[in-house]
Amino acid sequence: xxxxxxxAWRALGQLKAAAAVPALLTLFxxxxxxxxxxxxxxxxxxxxxxxxxxxxxLAAYLAGPANLAWARVPAAxxxxxxxxxxxxxxxxxxxxxxxxxxxxxxxxPELNGAIIxxxxxxxxxxxxxxxxxxxxxxxxxxxxxxxxxxxxxEVGLLDERTTLPDDDDLVITSPYExxxxxxxxxKARTPEEKKAKKKQxxxxxxxxxxxxxx
Numbered sequence: 001x002x003x004x005x006x007x008a009w010r011a012l013g014q015l016k017a018a019a020a021v022p023a024l025l026t027l028f029x030x031x032x033x034x035x036x037x038x039x040x041x042x043x044x045x046x047x048x049x050x051x052x053x054x055x056x057x058l059a060a061y062l063a064g065p066a067n068l069a070w071a072r073v074p075a076a077x078x079x080x081x082x083x084x085x086x087x088x089x090x091x092x093x094x095x096x097x098x099x100x101x102x103x104x105x106x107x108x109p110e111l112n113g114a115i116i117x118x119x120x121x122x123x124x125x126x127x128x129x130x131x132x133x134x135x136x137x138x139x140x141x142x143x144x145x146x147x148x149x150x151x152x153x154e155v156g157l158l159d160e161r162t163t164l165p166d167d168d169d170l171v172i173t174s175p176y177e178x179x180x181x182x183x184x185x186x187k188a189r190t191p192e193e194k195k196a197k198k199k200q201x202x203x204x205x206x207x208x209x210x211x212x213x214x
Contacts, residue, residue, distance in 0.1 A: 009042055013049030021050060021057045025075075028061065032070035040074050047078035052089040055082060059096030062115075069108035076100070076111075080118035094124045101127070104134040113144025120145065120154035128157060 012020045024043060030036035047054045061067060062075040076097060083093030100107070101115045112134055119127045128151070134140050135148040145151065152158040 006038060006042055009046045013046035016050050018050055018053035021054045025057060025061050028071040028074055029068055031074060032068045044074050044077035044081050048081035048085055051082060052086055055089055055092050055096065062096060062100045069111045072111055073114045076114045076118045080121045083122045090122060094122055094127060098127045098130055101130055101134060104139045105137060109139050109141040110144055112139055113141040116140060116151060117145045120151050123155050125155045125157065128155065
């Protein structure tokens, strides 16, 4: 029975059931509310199989500020997968991801990192100016994607790093750690910045626990 929903999702993907996309999107909050890794891993693949008809729905969900930050991550992942699998949909996927990143000042830094990761996988050179702005504003969690130089390397704007990475306080918590070779490369943080980052992580963990108790 525990596997039944997953088999059902996969069947919908194989059937390219575009009509099921809105219902599947209602499952995305499980990523944040229940730490449901199956939703994070499987539903982007299902959306990839459904293909371009899913793009408008995913774009709207990703851009929705009322949606939980980590619930929007599988939407970003799905747009990247669709854009890479269907060349005719790539421009729409890059546009949707860029539109969501345009709100980087009001968006959770981890979600910004996930969006930038998706753009990097799409080799979205056209999004580089916006990505640079987000990094310069310090609104990107570099554990997810790496830093601005990592992005440039991924999309082909740089051949190699021009500065040394600093991994002395790296804590891998991202679902992307085995998918991006440059993950974790980032500028050195001061002790005060490290303390603030730790406090931010603890605060997120407490919010998750409190939601589960309700």
